[in-house]
Amino acid sequence: MATKWIETLVGSIEQKKQYRRHTARIEALPEPYRGAAKALQRYFMYSGGVLDGDTLITMLGDFVDLWERAVVDGTPVRAVVGDDPVEFAETFLKAYSGRQWIDKERERLQKAIAAGDNGEEKRA
Secondary structure (H helix, E strand, O other), X not given: OHHHHHHHHHOOHHHHHHHHXXXXXXXXXXXXXXXXXXXXXXXXHHHHOEOOHHHHHHHHHHHHHHHHHHHHHXXXXXXXXXXXXXXXXXXXXXXXXXXXXXXHHHHHHHHHHHHHHXXXXXXX
C-alpha cells in the first residue's frame, strides 16, 4: 500500500531503478564517450522534456546501448554524432515520440485561451 502511495507522488520506483542503472552504464563508459554521452543526456533532459516515464527509460536504454556499441567497435565520437551534435540530439529525440512537457503546456495554453473566449462571449 505504501509503495503505491509513494509511486503516486514521485513516479514508478522501477523506472527510477532503471534510470539509475542506465546512468551507471554511462558513467562506466571510457572517455571521450562518457563525456559526450553525459553532455547529450543533459541536453535531452533540458530540451526533450519527455513526460512519459516509459518512453524516457526506453530512450535512455537505447542511448546507452548506442554508446556501448561505439566503444566496442572503436567508432569515434564524431562518427556517432556527426558534424552537428545538436542535430543528432534533436533527431534522436524525435525518434521517441512519447508525451512531452511541451504537450502539457500546449494543452494548458489552449484551455486558458478557451476560457477567455467563454468570458468574452458572456460579455457580448
